[in-house]
Amino acid sequence: MMSKSKDNSESKPDTLIDENLKKVYSDIAGEELPDRFKDLLSQLKQQDLEGDQNK
Amino acid sequence: MSNPDPKDELVEHLPAMRAFALSLTRNSATADDMVQDTIVKAWTNIDKFQRGTNLRAWLFTILRNTYYSSRRKLKREVADVDGTFSEKLSVKPAHDGRLQLADFRVAFEQLPDEQREALILVGANGFSYEEAAEMCNVAVGTIKSRTNRGRARLSEELGLNEDEALELTDSSTMAVVSGSGRTSF
Numbered sequence: 058m059m060s061k062s063k064d065n066s067e068s069k070p071d072t073l074i075d076e077n078l079k080k081v082y083s084d085i086a087g088e089e090l091p092d093r094f095k096d097l098l099s100q101l102k103q104q105d106l107e108g109d110q111n112k
Numbered sequence: 113m114s115n116p117d118p119k120d121e122l123v124e125h126l127p128a129m130r131a132f133a134l135s136l137t138r139n140s141a142t143a144d145d146m147v148q149d150t151i152v153k154a155w156t157n158i159d160k161f162q163r164g165t166n167l168r169a170w171l172f173t174i175l176r177n178t179y180y181s182s183r184r185k186l187k188r189e190v191a192d193v194d195g196t197f198s199e200k201l202s203v204k205p206a207h208d209g210r211l212q213l214a215d216f217r218v219a220f221e222q223l224p225d226e227q228r229e230a231l232i233l234v235g236a237n238g239f240s241y242e243e244a245a246e247m248c249n250v251a252v253g254t255i256k257s258r259t260n261r262g263r264a265r266l267s268e269e270l271g272l273n274e275d276e277a278l279e280l281t282d283s284s285t286m287a288v289v290s291g292s293g294r295t296s297f
Contacts, residue, residue: 070272071235071263077216078236085134086127094126097148101155102119 118161122154125168128237132172135232136179138221146182150175169239173247176229219269227262234259 129150133143153174154161161170220228226248233244234255241259245252266272 070267070270073272074216074231074263074266074270075235078220078231082128082131082232082236085131088127088130090123090126090130091144093144093148094123094151097151098123101152105119 118163118167119155119158121167122151122171125171126151128168129171129175132232132237133175133179135228135236136176136225146175146178149178153178166243168237169243169247172233172237176247216266216270219266223262223265227258227265230255230258231262231266235263 126147129147130143133146133150134140137143137146150171154171157174161167220231223231229248230244233239233247234241239247241252241255244259245255248255
């Protein structure tokens with residue numbers, strides 16, 4: 058019968074779960090951003106510029 | 113000291129926002145629409161952002177509000193899950209096969225919204241319980257209990273009970289973690 062060490066036994070599954078989630082996150086975050094977001098940001102910047110000029 | 117314009121920093125947070133959106137919606141098209149809405153809202157309300165505070169937390173708050181208000185509007189009881197998030201869970205299983213990733217992703221996608229969200233914020237993003245509580249507008253204890261229940265459910269689904277967990281060697285853990293050589297972003 059394996060003795061249970063309370064300090065480790067509770068955190069290990071949690072660690073595995075968190076590591077899995079982080080891995081997924083880094084995979085998605087590592088993907089190239091779709092152009093629509095870059096386009097949107099430059100559109101918003103352009104609007105700001107035009108707004109400033111009209112002041 | 114010159115503060116960078118938070119508008120210029122938005123782009124750095126887009127990858128994390130997409131990942132968060134995807135974990136909430138579990139549908140890539142809906143997730144990207146949500147991110148787009150969030151960008152516009154953040155941009156037009158940037159004066160409400162307190163400089164020096166956590167921009168990512170602020171953006172995530174907008175994003176999750178966008179998600180929940182659209183869920184309410186659509187009165188959607190069942191989310192349109194397209195499996196995109198599960199496909200991303202391509203972690204290599206431990207050599208002994210104990211960590212069944214197919215099971216993991218199914219289990220994760222089936223967690224209730226609030227548990228999935230808490231796990232993503234605390235477990236994947238490394239936000240503190242306090243930060244996550246503020247973002248979700250609930251008590252710190254609520255976030256802790258959601259995180260714990262989510263982890264407990266996943267542990268159960270994965271068969272990661274205490275005895276089995278003790279048998280997981282560090283090398284098998286490392287095999288999981290080092291799947292792509294990147295564990296954080």
